[in-house]
Amino acid sequence: MTESENTFAPTEELNRLAALGKVSGELLHDMANLVAVVRGRATLALGDARTGRIPIGELDRLAEASEELGSMLRDVMEVLAGRAISPEVVFDPRTVTERVIERFLDTTPPVRIRLSSSVPAHLRVAGRASFFSRAVLNLLTNAARHAESEIEVSLSTIERQEDHLLVLTVEDDGPGMDPQQVEAAFQPLVSGEAGRPGLGLSSVAWSMSHLAGEVSCHRSAALGGACFELCVPLVRARERSGVRMPASLKGVRLLFLEDDDAVREAMMRLLERMGSEVVSLPLLWSDEDDLISGLLRARPDVVLLDLRLGAHSGLEIWKVLQSHLPALARRVVFVSGLAPGHPEWEAASHTEQPVLAKPLDLREIARTVEQVMGSSPG
Structure with missing residues (x-):
């Protein structure tokens, strides 16, 4: 066997894995610092609350640290996905x-x-x-x-x-x-x-x-x-004035399909504060007809669809929509805690529908909802 036969060209997948391996150490190091801040702020806020004081200052800083932690995770996801950063950022x-x-x-x-x-x-x-x-x-x-x-x-x-x-x-x-x-x-x-x-x-x-x-x-x-x-x-x-940034979701009816109760409750409340009407569906349908019936009752403008819904697959739900309600299928926004490059993430990307990484950013949701509604009339 020659020397050239002993070598192989790095594939895109290997490069992605190498990037993931390198960033994981860097990210875990900095996440540990932020988690410590979040934990400390939460402890201080609880202490104030137990003495009858309203811990506004601590809660503000807790929200800031949480937002930074979320931004860090989202930005690293973007890097791993190989997405170019907009010049507007x-x-x-x-x-x-x-x-x-x-x-x-x-x-x-x-x-x-x-x-x-x-x-x-x-x-x-x-x-x-x-x-x-x-x-x-x-x-x-x-x-x-x-x-x-x-x-x-x-x-x-x-x-x-x-x-x-x-x-x-x-x-x-x-x-x-x-x-x-x-x-x-x-x-x-x-x-x-x-x-x-x-x-x-x-x-x-x-x-x-x-x-x-x-x-x-x-x-x-x-x-x-x-x-x-x-x-x-x-x-x-x-x-x-040269950058169009949607400030709200006023008048938009959103269907949020998420199997984590805590995430669903928190995001529904936050989305409602942005002016949208948010509905959900019990994840208990027995067949496609039952699912379609629930979707027709919900009458959403846009569907926020988690890729993993316990016993159900977000991709399978999208395929049902594509077959029975194609106009609504074009107004689906996938959300996922999976890393870019994961087979399910890649499969969702191939639908040509947007895929947003958790933790979710409200401004990014607003921009994406506006995008899918604008590209899919009706």
């Missing part, structure tokens, strides 16, 4: 940085953090804000682990050839990093401390790769410790 780096610092200080022993920015208000970063916030949070966590008492965060801009770039630096007054360890520190399961595994800096590098950015490290001239530098491209903020 931009964020204000200063606002994101301020929020990350605020959340970091909520869960970290006292440390002084100074933030300065010279970035004009009209400039934005193109891409998912969750990737940027994860990178900043991991750099702050790393800095706090080594700092004596002080961390400086700065935002500025530079010109590089024809590109306008954002530069974010995180500096500390700790011992700094051995230059020989810098490159290795950005690899998975390696930290700047000998013999101690970690994922934080690897996660920073991974996040930057999805913002067309880069991360570097050198010694801080101001504080004497480590100075980590993120560098990402900037764009000008678009006029809001």
